[in-house]
Amino acid sequence: MELKNYIRTIEDFPKEGISYKDITPLLLDPTACSFAVSEIIKGLEGQPIDKVVGIESRGFLLGMLIAKALDVGFVPIRKPGKLPAKTISQSYDLEYGSDTIEIHQDAIQKGEQILLHDDLLATGGTAAAACRLIETLGGEIKQVNFIIELDFLKGRQLLPKDKVKSLIHF
Numbered sequence: 362m363e364l365k366n367y368i369r370t371i372e373d374f375p376k377e378g379i380s381y382k383d384i385t386p387l388l389l390d391p392t393a394c395s396f397a398v399s400e401i402i403k404g405l406e407g408q409p410i411d412k413v414v415g416i417e418s419r420g421f422l423l424g425m426l427i428a429k430a431l432d433v434g435f436v437p438i439r440k441p442g443k444l445p446a447k448t449i450s451q452s453y454d455l456e457y458g459s460d461t462i463e464i465h466q467d468a469i470q471k472g473e474q475i476l477l478h479d480d481l482l483a484t485g486g487t488a489a490a491a492c493r494l495i496e497t498l499g500g501e502i503k504q505v506n507f508i509i510e511l512d513f514l515k516g517r518q519l520l521p522k523d524k525v526k527s528l529i530h531f
């Protein structure tokens with residue numbers, strides 16, 4: 362199955378010069394979603410993954426399906442002020458703008474093996490900030506995976522070496 366066929370490019374969204382990769386055609390197709398999840402978890406069989414962490418908001422979509430497929434819990438990383446219990450925060454730069462993300466302090470225990478998921482890797486700022494949150498809580502990053510990677514932005518340089526996996530490259 363060619364997953365690239367399920368990604369739509371919208372030019373100049375959300376602002377001029379950004380070539381936006383839209384995953385909604387993928388989400389419309391349950392077979393393609395199942396295929397994407399099976400490709401992401403391929404090679405992880407038998408490896409100790411304790412939790413999947415997904416980044417708001419598009420990282421929640423396949424993130425929860427990946428957690429279900431691995432039969433482990435899912436932890437949301439959210440934008441500021443959305444998580445109700447005690448949180449830790451990390452600020453970062455985006456391809457367009459800047460933002461802060463948060464995680465519940467009690468969501469990850471020391472030594473837990475974590476699979477981090479987001480829909481797209483651009484500059485890497487978001488995923489790198491998420492890795493810092495996970496590591497601050499004592500989690501160990503086992504893999505950082507994405508549906509899409511924008512190779513020309515070299516975001517993987519900010520992420521743990523040899524732990525990045527992306528299904529589609531632009």
Ligand SMILES: O=P(O)(O)OC[C@H]1O[C@H](OP(=O)(O)OP(=O)(O)O)[C@H](O)[C@@H]1O
Pocket residue numbers: 416417418419420454455456457460479480481482483484485486487488516
């Ligand atoms: O690699 P980076 O340059 O940090 O950019 C990638 C991030 O940008 C997008 O999220 P966005 O902030 O647009 O939020 P959304 O998922 O709620 O649409 C995308 O889903 C990633 O989380």
Ligand SMILES: Nc1ncnc2[nH]cnc12
Pocket residue numbers: 379380381382383456457481483
């Ligand atoms: N080009 C892009 N398309 C979709 N989401 C993004 N997040 C950051 N850059 C993006």
